[in-house]
Amino acid sequence: MIDTFVLARVLHVIGVIIWIGGVAMVTLVILPAVRKFEQPERRVEVFEAIEGRFARIARVATVVVGVSGFYLIDRMGGWSLFQLASHWWLHGMVAVWLAFTLVLFVLEPLFLHRWFHEHGKSEPDRTFRLVQIMHWVLLTVSMIVVFGAVAGAHGWFLI
Ligand code: HEM
Secondary structure, eight states, X not given: OOOHHHHHXXXXXXXXXXXXXXXXXXXXIIHHHHHTOXXXXXXXXXXXXXXXXXXXXXXXXXXXXXXXHHHHHHHHTOGGGGGOGGGHHHHHHHHHHXXXXXXXXXXXXXXXXXXXXXXXXXXXXXXXXXXXXXXXXXXXXXXXXXHHHHHHHTTOOOO
16 A cells, blocks of 8 residues: 555655755756856856756756645644744745745746846856856755754754
């Protein structure tokens, strides 16, 4: 018989790997490589092609992680855990999820894509530096949350 609680946990972790792993790849490998291109048009073209494909994958992963995460909380009867300081990482997971959901589903289609397309060509160095900083911030916060979540889910409470 399928244990839906365990299945949700498996899907949750697979979603996190694909999504946050992709963010790490973009931050640590793709952005630094693309920033070295001589022509600003080429930088924008290549980065948009890669990030555009990844954004579609990240949207699916975000939905899988969100649905499985809320299912896990509900099955655990864990809503009251949000009141405990030791479970700060639950707030962290929801905050990271909300931030990415906002970027991927609202800000990107509304204006971020257009902003990058225009400024990436007119002010390439400043724009790519800003994009790199934003990726570093999101990756660092995500890593802190993953650290706290794995430790906490396995009984090691850091506070
Ligand atoms: C709506 C958003 C989310 C909710 C409601 C949620 C909820 C949960 C719950 C209830 C657990 C199980 C905790 C336990 O067994 O004590 C869990 C585990 C976990 N979550 Fe989330 N989560 C969400 C988003 C995220 C995000 C964005 C990340 C990554 C940054 C993440 C990473 C993890 C990790 C690494 C685990 C530990 C898995 C394990 O070691 O068993 N979650 N999450």
